[in-house]
Amino acid sequence: MKVLLDLQYLNVATTGIKTYMMELAHAALAYPHPDIEWIFSHDPETQSADQTFKGPQSKLQRLNYHLDYFRWKEFQLPDLVKKHNPDVLICLDFVSPVASLSCRRLTVIHDAFFWQMPQNYPKWWRTYFLSLIKKGLKEDTIVITTTEYSKTSLERYLGKHHPISVIYQAPKTMENSMDSTFLEENGLGSQKFFLHIGTFDKRKNLPLFVRAFDQFLQKTKADFKLVLAGGPGQSAQMNDFPIVEKLIEELGLQEKILLTGYVNDDRVKTLYQNAFAYVFPSENEGFGIPIIEAMGIGIPVIHSDQPALMEVAGDAGLAFKTGNQQDLMEKMVILILDNDKINSMIRQGLEQSKKFSAQKFIEGFQNVILKK
Structure with missing residues (x-):
C-alpha cells in the first residue's frame, strides 16, 4: 500500500506541529511496515531548513506565503497524487485538497482552537482557513487528532460525518549534545x-x-x-x-x-x-x-x-x-x-x-x- 505524506508545511512550522511532522517522518523510516510504502512530498530536513517564509515578515511576504500554500494544497499536491497514485494521502496540517482525489485521506486536525478561541485570530484569516479545512473533509476521509479531549472538541464543531481517531504523538528526539x-x-x-x-x-x-x-x-x-x-x-x-x-x-x-x-x-x-x-x-x-x-x-x-x-x-x-x-x-x-x-x-x-x-x-x- 502506497502512502503519500504531505510535508510541505515544514517550511513554516516552528513549534508543536513541526515536532509532530518531523517525528512522524522519522518514525516512518525507523519502523517500516512490510505492507506500507511511504512517499514523502518533501525531504523533511531540507523543507524544515527552508527560511523563505520564516521570521518577521511584511504583509506582502505573508500574502506570498498564503498564495504559495494555496497553490500547493489545491494544485501541486493533487498533481502529486496523480503522479504517484497512492492508496492514502496524509495531510498533517489541518488542510487537505478541495479537489476530488482517487485515494483515501487521513487529515490531522491537532486541536479545535480555531473554533474555541476566535478572538485569537484575524477574522478574515480564520474564516478563510476554516473554509479550507471543511472543504478538504470529503470523500473517504478519516480525521486524526492528538487526544480524547481534542476528539470530543472536534466532534462538537465538525459533527460525526467523518470518523475521528486519536493517535498519541511522540516527543522530540533529543539525542543532540547539550550547550x-x-x-x-x-x-x-x-x-x-x-x-x-x-x-x-x-x-x-x-x-x-x-x-x-x-x-x-x-x-x-x-x-x-x-x-x-x-x-x-x-x-x-x-x-x-x-x-x-x-x-x-x-x-x-x-x-x-x-x-x-x-x-x-x-x-x-x-x-x-x-x-x-x-x-x-x-x-x-x-x-x-x-x-x-x-x-x-x-x-x-x-x-x-x-x-x-x-x-x-x-x-x-x-x-x-x-x-x-x-x-x-x-x-x-x-x-x-x-x-x-x-x-x-x-x-x-x-x-x-x-x-x-x-x-x-x-x-x-x-x-x-x-x-x-
Whole structure:
C-alpha cells in the first residue's frame, strides 16, 4: 500500500506541529511496515531548513506565503497524487485538497482552537482557513487528532460525518549534545530555576505564571529564577510577549526572569536537564508535548488541570486549577518543601513518558492506514 505524506508545511512550522511532522517522518523510516510504502512530498530536513517564509515578515511576504500554500494544497499536491497514485494521502496540517482525489485521506486536525478561541485570530484569516479545512473533509476521509479531549472538541464543531481517531504523538528526539555555555552566559550555572518552553500565545497564560512566580518569591524568599524560552505569539492578537516584558519590569523581576527567545535543540535539552521543574500553565492545549519531554528527561511537571494536559500527564504531574494564580504558587511551594514528592513525581513521570514513543506513534498510523 502506497502512502503519500504531505510535508510541505515544514517550511513554516516552528513549534508543536513541526515536532509532530518531523517525528512522524522519522518514525516512518525507523519502523517500516512490510505492507506500507511511504512517499514523502518533501525531504523533511531540507523543507524544515527552508527560511523563505520564516521570521518577521511584511504583509506582502505573508500574502506570498498564503498564495504559495494555496497553490500547493489545491494544485501541486493533487498533481502529486496523480503522479504517484497512492492508496492514502496524509495531510498533517489541518488542510487537505478541495479537489476530488482517487485515494483515501487521513487529515490531522491537532486541536479545535480555531473554533474555541476566535478572538485569537484575524477574522478574515480564520474564516478563510476554516473554509479550507471543511472543504478538504470529503470523500473517504478519516480525521486524526492528538487526544480524547481534542476528539470530543472536534466532534462538537465538525459533527460525526467523518470518523475521528486519536493517535498519541511522540516527543522530540533529543539525542543532540547539550550547550552548557548557554547556562553560564545567562547566569544559570548553579541556579535553580522553573522552566517553560513555547510561544507566548495568549492561551499559554504566561502573565499568570509571572505573577505566580513573583508571589512565590515573596512567600518563600527562595533563590530561584524563571526561564521563559520561546518566540512571540503567532499573531499580534495572540502575542503576550510585550505584556510579559512589561509585567516583568513593573514587578522588578528583570534579574529573576530570563526571556531567551527561540532556542535551538541543544539549548532546549540543556534547559530541561538543568531545570528544577517544568511549569505548563496553559488554558487550552490539544496535547502538550513539553510535558512528555520534561518527564522523559526526569524533571517534575506542574500543569494546569486543562483536560488535554491531564490526559497526557496522567497521575505523574502536579495539577493546579486553570487560571488560578494562588493555586499555581502553592504547587510551586510544595515542590521546594517536599523532596519525597519530587522523587515520586520524577519516577512516575519517567514511566508516563514511556507511553509516548516513536514506535507507538507510527503504529497508530499504520493501524489506521491498513484498517479496511
